[in-house]
Amino acid sequence: MIQMLDVFLAEDNSGDVHLVREALTQAGLRYQLHLATDGEAGLVMVGQFGLELPCPHVALLDLNMPRQDGSELLKRLREHPRCAHMPIVILTSSDVFANRRLAADYDAVFFRKPLDLGEFFEIGNTVKDLCRQPEAN
Amino acid sequence: METASENVSSECVYRERVLIWAPFGRDGALIQRELLRAGLSADLCSSVEELSLAIGRGAGAALVADEALGPQAVERLSKQLAYQPPWSDFPLVVMTSGGDTTEASRYRLRLLEPLGNISLLERPLRSATLISSIRAALRARRHQYQLCQHLAEREANERALLRANRDLEQFAYSASHDLQEPLRMVSLYSQMLKAKYSDRLDADARLFLNHLVTGASRMAALLKDLLAYVQIVKGQVDNPAATNANTALSKALGNLESSVRESDAHIEVRHLPTLCVDEVHLVQLFQNLVGNAIKYRGAETPQIAVYCYQNGSGHVLCVQDNGIGIDPQYSERVFGIFKRLHKADQYEGTGIGLALCQRIVERYGGRIWVESAGEGRGSTFCFTLGQGERGCDPNAGRFPG
Numbered sequence: 001m002i003q004m005l006d007v008f009l010a011e012d013n014s015g016d017v018h019l020v021r022e023a024l025t026q027a028g029l030r031y032q033l034h035l036a037t038d039g040e041a042g043l044v045m046v047g048q049f050g051l052e053l054p055c056p057h058v059a060l061l062d063l064n065m066p067r068q069d070g071s072e073l074l075k076r077l078r079e080h081p082r083c084a085h086m087p088i089v090i091l092t093s094s095d096v097f098a099n100r101r102l103a104a105d106y107d108a109v110f111f112r113k114p115l116d117l118g119e120f121f122e123i124g125n126t127v128k129d130l131c132r133q134p135e136a137n
Numbered sequence: 138m139e140t141a142s143e144n145v146s147s148e149c150v151y152r153e154r155v156l157i158w159a160p161f162g163r164d165g166a167l168i169q170r171e172l173l174r175a176g177l178s179a180d181l182c183s184s185v186e187e188l189s190l191a192i193g194r195g196a197g198a199a200l201v202a203d204e205a206l207g208p209q210a211v212e213r214l215s216k217q218l219a220y221q222p223p224w225s226d227f228p229l230v231v232m233t234s235g236g237d238t239t240e241a242s243r244y245r246l247r248l249l250e251p252l253g254n255i256s257l258l259e260r261p262l263r264s265a266t267l268i269s270s271i272r273a274a275l276r277a278r279r280h281q282y283q284l285c286q287h288l289a290e291r292e293a294n295e296r297a298l299l300r301a302n303r304d305l306e307q308f309a310y311s312a313s314h315d316l317q318e319p320l321r322m323v324s325l326y327s328q329m330l331k332a333k334y335s336d337r338l339d340a341d342a343r344l345f346l347n348h349l350v351t352g353a354s355r356m357a358a359l360l361k362d363l364l365a366y367v368q369i370v371k372g373q374v375d376n377p378a379a380t381n382a383n384t385a386l387s388k389a390l391g392n393l394e395s396s397v398r399e400s401d402a403h404i405e406v407r408h409l410p411t412l413c414v415d416e417v418h419l420v421q422l423f424q425n426l427v428g429n430a431i432k433y434r435g436a437e438t439p440q441i442a443v444y445c446y447q448n449g450s451g452h453v454l455c456v457q458d459n460g461i462g463i464d465p466q467y468s469e470r471v472f473g474i475f476k477r478l479h480k481a482d483q484y485e486g487t488g489i490g491l492a493l494c495q496r497i498v499e500r501y502g503g504r505i506w507v508e509s510a511g512e513g514r515g516s517t518f519c520f521t522l523g524q525g526e527r528g529c530d531p532n533a534g535r536f537p538g
Contacts, residue, residue, distance in 0.1 A: 015322045022329075093318055115321055115357050117328035 005031040005131055008049075008056035010042040010073055011091065012065045016113065019120055020060060020091075027124025029131075039068025043076060050082030057131050060123070061108075063092040063099060074106050087130035089123070148222070149285035152195040153278075154178040155271055158188045159202035159232070168200060168267065175268045177275070185210040189217040198228040198274035200258075206231065206249065215251035224284045226254045228274035235260045306367055313363045320360065324353035355487075362489035365421070366474065369496045380416040382409035382423075382454065386443055388416075389423035393431065400431050402439035409445050410452050414522055418497045423456070425490040426518045430458035432484055435513060448521075455519040463509040463516050471507060498522060 007024065011017050017035060024031050034056060036042035042065075049055050059077055063070035070090070078084055088108040092099050095112045103110035109130065114120050155172055157179055159165035165181050172179040180196075182188040188199060206214075218227055229252050233242060242257060249255050258270055327349040335343060386406060390397060397404065404427065412419070423443070430441045442457045463471060463478070470476050474492035491505075498505045502523030509516040 013318075013322070015326065019325060019329075093321060094314065113321060115324045115354070117325055117332060120325060 003030070003131075005029055005058065005127075006034060006054050006056040007031045007127070008034045008036075008045065008059040008086075010036045010039065010065065010070055011060070011062040012037050013062070016062070016091070020123060023121045023124035024127060025124070026121050027128045029124065029128060039065045039070060039073060042070075042073045043068055046073060046076050046080065049080065055083035056086055058127050059086055059088045060091055060127070061088060063090060063102075064094065071102055074102065074108060078106050089126060089130070091123070149282055149289050150195070151197070151279060151282040153197040153275055154180055155275070156180055156182055156188055156191050156196050156199040157201075158182045158185070158199065158205055160184075160205050161202065164202060164232070168262070171264055171267060172271065177268075177271065185213045189213055192217055192227060193220070196227075197278045198230060198271060200230045200232065200271065203231050203233045203245065211249065211251060215253075218253050222285070224288055225281055226277075228254045228256070228278055230256050230258050230270055230274055232258050232260050232262065309363065309367045313360045313367065317357070317360055320353060320356055323349070324357060327353055359487045359489070362487040362493070366489050366493045366496060369418075369493065369500060377413050377415045379411050380414050380419055381411045382419060382445070385416055385419035386423045386427075388420045389427060392420070392424050393428055396428065396431050400434060400439050402431050402434070402441055405440075405442045407442070407444040409443070409454065412452065412522055413524070414501060418500075422454075422494050422497055422520065425494050426456040429490060429518070430456055430460060430516075432486070433458075433460045433516075435459065435461050451521060451523075453519050453521055455517050457515065457517040459515045462512045462514040463507055464512050465509065468507050468509065472505065494518075494520070 009017065009020055011020065014037075017037075021033065024033075034045060034053060036045050042061075045053065059073075061070040061073050061077075070092075074088060074090070077086065077088060088106065090099065090103045090108050090110050091113060092111075093113040100110050102108075109126060111123055111126060155177055157165050157168055157172075158181075159168065160183065169179045169181055180191065182191055185205070188201070192199065214229075218229075221227060231249060233245065246255065246257065256270065256274070258267065327346060331343075331346050331350060335346075338346065383406070386409060390404065396402075427441060427443065431439050437459060440459045443455070444457070445452050445454045447453070467478055471478065472491045472495045473488075475488040476492075477486060477488040479486075495505050498520045503521040504523075505518065505520040507516055507518050
């Protein structure tokens with residue numbers, strides 16, 4: 001039996017949300033998506049992790065979101081009292097050095113949203129690989 | 138911003154008054170009366186301090202009695218005059234004692250040298266001489282203020298132009314950057330449609346979908362190139378390292394590997410120099426020029442030569458091909474942004490490559506041009522890199538770290 005993954009996705013673009021779902025499915029993953037469609041909602045969810053909500057197995061964060069930047073979520077996740085060690089993927093369309101730097105500083109995987117569908121679906125395999133590693137938390 | 142330019146122009150407001158400092162006897166009052174009678178504005182000053190401050194507030198000229206200019210007064214005044222802006226050369230008319238020997242006047246003039254723009258007026262003064270010397274001084278001073286205005290206007294224009302350019306670049310950057318987001322959706326979802334529903338669509342719908350996919354990917358290419366173009370100015374090349382053109386060319390050819398292979402192009406490279414340019418820029422130049430040489434090939438296998446020669450001002454680097462050539466009437470036009478000589482389905486491209494090349498060489502004060510005997514007779518693109526020829530530590534790029 002394949003493990004059910006708790007995936008935390010912070011993404012304001014519904015088009016990208018759908019594509020991420022598709023990518024996870026295509027990678028053969030069974031998952032429960034915990035979706036936050038803006039930064040503020042994301043922060044609320046982060047506060048519930050390990051309490052009302054399970055600690056996610058993996059977090060996928062868009063950086064450019066309304067209300068609260070994804071970078072704030074990234075910091076809060078890494079400082080989290082219960083779920084700090086989860087693998088985190090930064091999903092962004094702007095490939096600027098500052099964003100790569102941010103990902104490196106917080107030990108997150110940098111994934112640039114591509115224009116090619118096949119490349120986009122790679123996100124599924126990335127998540128699969130990240131979750132195959134022994135859980136740290 | 139606005140206040141700064143207003144300050145500059147207020148500095149240029151001319152106060153055409155004559156300052157008189159003749160503290161001994163009745164000279165001062167008499168001279169003032171003469172000047173007023175001639176329709177000039179004239180103020181009496183009672184000390185060197187008052188005179189200096191009045192000059193600081195703005196005046197046309199000063200008329201000073203020689204006997205008042207002791208060493209301390211000369212020092213105070215020269216200090217005041219040292220603060221003049223570059224356009225200003227305040228005229229100081231010094232009334233000397235009558236009957237001085239030529240030798241004594243010369244000596245006096247030397248002592249007054251620190252005061253700058255000095256002319257001597259010998260006493261006893263004649264009214265016509267006084268008025269005409271003062272008028273001449275005021276006239277010269279008026280020209281200085283006009284110069285001040287011109288400079289201020291030019292500076293304001295330059296600032297405005299700089300700001301407009303910056304805004305435009307920022308706009309182009311944000312536009313091309315932000316346009317990518319919705320485009321990504323168009324591109325990805327048309328691919329998704331194609332991947333998932335292709336077998337359920339009829340021939341027409343599949344054709345439409347293909348147009349959608351092609352259009353989106355073409356738009357993406359345009360935005361990518363446009364971003365690269367805008368970033369030529371955004372990126373800094375303050376301190377470019379010495380870059381070996383052979384290395385830059387190798388990197389460019391590496392990036393072009395698949396099209397070199399597919400076209401079976403033969404590329405001959407003759408020894409290239411080391412230049413003081415950002416390597417990224419040189420790679421972009423070669424990649425665009427060699428890429429074009431391959432893209433716009435004729436029926437024959439591409440024969441491309443990359444070489445360098447020296448002219449009077451430095452190195453000229455050239456990429457020569459045996460491709461389709463360019464009608465000489467278009468040899469300027471090809472460097473314009475979005476200007477293309479061919480339809481997209483004939484030769485792919487965004488119309489930015491050569492504009493980008495031109496932008497790069499112009500950043501270095503160089504130029505780029507094309508020589509072609511005409512259509513079907515090959516082209517040679519050459520460029521110079523102006524300041525890339527000098528002002529670079531030759532070791533800076535060779536031993537990194």
